[in-house]
Amino acid sequence: PTGMLQKDFFRQTIDEIHKELLYLIFYFQGEPYLNPGFLEMVRYAADKKIYTATSTNAHYLTDENAKKTVESGLDRLIISIDGTTQDTYKQYRVGGNIDKVIAGAKNIVKWKKELNSKTPFIFFQFLVVKHNEHQVEEIKQLAKEIGVDEVRFKTAQVYDYENDPNNLIPSLDKFSRYKKDSKGVYQPKNKLANRCWKLWHSNVITWDGLVVPCCFDKDAMHRLGNLKNESFKTVWHNDNYKQFRSELMMGRKNIDICANCSEGVSVWQ
Known part of the structure; x- marks a missing residue:
């Protein structure tokens, strides 16, 4: 909503x-x-x-x-x-x-x-x-x-980067988060290292109080807590947060919002 x-x-x-x-x-x-x-x-x-x-x-x-x-x-x-x-x-x-x-x-x-x-x-x-x-x-x-x-x-973050249906990926390599592999298919430049500073540094609070990991969770699907019902400190240290942090450290590629993330890639030029 x-x-x-x-x-x-x-x-x-x-x-x-x-x-x-x-x-x-x-x-x-x-x-x-x-x-x-x-x-x-x-x-x-x-x-x-x-x-x-x-x-x-x-x-x-x-x-x-x-x-x-x-x-x-x-x-x-x-x-x-x-x-x-x-x-x-x-x-x-x-x-x-x-x-x-x-x-x-x-x-x-x-x-x-x-x-x-x-x-x-x-x-x-x-x-x-x-x-x-x-x-x-x-x-x-x-x-x-x-x-x-x-x-x-x-x-630009391109969701369907392998096909790039909207023809968004620029030809200038320095301005692209993606590069073609040996088969000529676009892949993220980063190697998906299992780390993320944001989970220990910041988060997003939506207008209705939901706490989500970061701005890559554009639809607020990974809900870690709700400030309408509990304190920020409680949410920051709760089991949901601990589990999400652990899952990322074990396998970032398995989390939808993390698999196409710019962590480790130059977003700004």
Whole structure:
């Protein structure tokens, strides 16, 4: 199910874990600016000295929202922009409008200057796939013209990578998580080492309180606990968590979300 993270539940969770929490990411399979309480929650975390980050398609970065974003204390803002022209952008961002993305980025840059603020640090995130790899240099130039702080090129996770039915895997090897084997079939570059730092470092909490291992569990199927019913500390040390960690250490390839994971592979270029 989908829904909105509620402010009361958010505050309750932050109050419980803020002393151990260093970094808070405000996104998981959704657009944060659709939540009317989003920036209030950012401010709440920022006031507790927690580093905050979010990722957006920038379609809702109006002048007003851009000002509120800078005022919220948000530390890092990732703007997903997977093309420099509308024709290229819409191939992956179906229904999206590149002009809105560019306008949103300009609004944030403007308000950082107006309010004399160093934050948020603004990233352009460019997911490199076959249809946009020819615009790698163009996105660098666009970011420079707007005043974006940094461009990051992200490699794409392809579910059916052996067949690549949507023709997503780029021809530029440095931007691909996959390479062809001796039979000419794409395989992940990594060797699936039975390790994962994330299971001892972080997790995902969904809007309705579910705790899942990481962002690769996009449908929240590996449920380790529920903060609506138990404390974070209890979940972190419970049998479900211990079992999942043990299973990964014994055979990562046997866990669906881990078998096509980027652990051990360069995701950012």
